[in-house]
Amino acid sequence: MPAPDDIGILARTIRNLHFHVPMWFTMIVLLVVSYIYGIKFLRTGDMRLDSMSSSFVKVSMLFGLIGLATGSFWARFTWGTWWIEDAKLNGAAIGLLMYAAYYILRGSIEDENQRGKFSAVYNLFAFPIFIVLIIIYPRMAETSLHPASGDTIGFSTLDLDNDLRKVFYLAGLGWILLGVWIATLKYRLTEIKRKDEEI
Amino acid sequence: MRKYSWIVMLASLSAMAQTPVDDFFYQSGKIYVVVAILVIIFLLLTLYLVRLDKKIAQLEKERNEA
Numbered sequence: 001m002p003a004p005d006d007i008g009i010l011a012r013t014i015r016n017l018h019f020h021v022p023m024w025f026t027m028i029v030l031l032v033v034s035y036i037y038g039i040k041f042l043r044t045g046d047m048r049l050d051s052m053s054s055s056f057v058k059v060s061m062l063f064g065l066i067g068l069a070t071g072s073f074w075a076r077f078t079w080g081t082w083w084i085e086d087a088k089l090n091g092a093a094i095g096l097l098m099y100a101a102y103y104i105l106r107g108s109i110e111d112e113n114q115r116g117k118f119s120a121v122y123n124l125f126a127f128p129i130f131i132v133l134i135i136i137y138p139r140m141a142e143t144s145l146h147p148a149s150g151d152t153i154g155f156s157t158l159d160l161d162n163d164l165r166k167v168f169y170l171a172g173l174g175w176i177l178l179g180v181w182i183a184t185l186k187y188r189l190t191e192i193k194r195k196d197e198e199i
Numbered sequence: 200m201r202k203y204s205w206i207v208m209l210a211s212l213s214a215m216a217q218t219p220v221d222d223f224f225y226q227s228g229k230i231y232v233v234v235a236i237l238v239i240i241f242l243l244l245t246l247y248l249v250r251l252d253k254k255i256a257q258l259e260k261e262r263n264e265a
């Protein structure tokens with residue numbers, strides 16, 4: 001598949017668009033699923049829905065970490081640094097830490113029903129803040145190195161002959177499906193463990 | 200302050216110096232950065248799946264004992 005080879009400091013690393021960006025898409029999709037199951041759990045109290053919600057958050061954290069790691073590496077050889085004070089980077093890091101707190105919250109409550117309720121309510125508030133931190137806040141920032149935030153243009157304006165889009169949409173779909181599959185594996189494992197403990 | 204100026208100089212030198220690692224990643228239009236990122240993704244995903252595998256194996260073991 002052809003891709004532009006001459007976008008300034010990016011050179012041929014523009015191909016990372018198909019890997020780094022879908023990690024965050026996957027994370028957001030998994031968090032949406034988790035959010036929906038969190039609300040369902042609050043309405044019904046069915047523990048299976050809590051397992052679903054928490055498993056999806058855990059696997060979304062994996063994709064968030066991969067997103068940070070790949071982004072940091074990409075930054076090292078384009079911006080020249082592993083990490084920099086930037087609205088997009090800091091927003092993403094704080095967003096991830098917020099979900100790390102979700103882990104800690106779940107670990108600190110013994111009673112499973114209460115643990116489910118507390119974490120579902122936490123998720124209810126955490127997700128909108130997460131979206132603000134990783135999408136809205138960087139976009140409103142005055143300056144940013146990261147594409148599509150602050151004063152930096154997004155890749156959509158560079159991809160004039162739609163070469164990147166053809167691959168990007170398919171890659172995005174593929175990574176999302178992979179993420180959902182891993183999350184359902186995690187859910188099935190969590191469910192078996194929970195049922196074993198019930199007996 | 201002048202006593203320590205060599206530290207500043209050394210630090211700025213090392214920040215600017217092209218290490219062999221830099222040379223490797225900057226060659227051929229930085230294409231190896233893409234390769235490295237694929238490796239990062241593969242390693243982290245595999246690490247997670249192996250851990251999942253271990254947990255399943257543990258469950259199987261418990262079931263066989265019971």
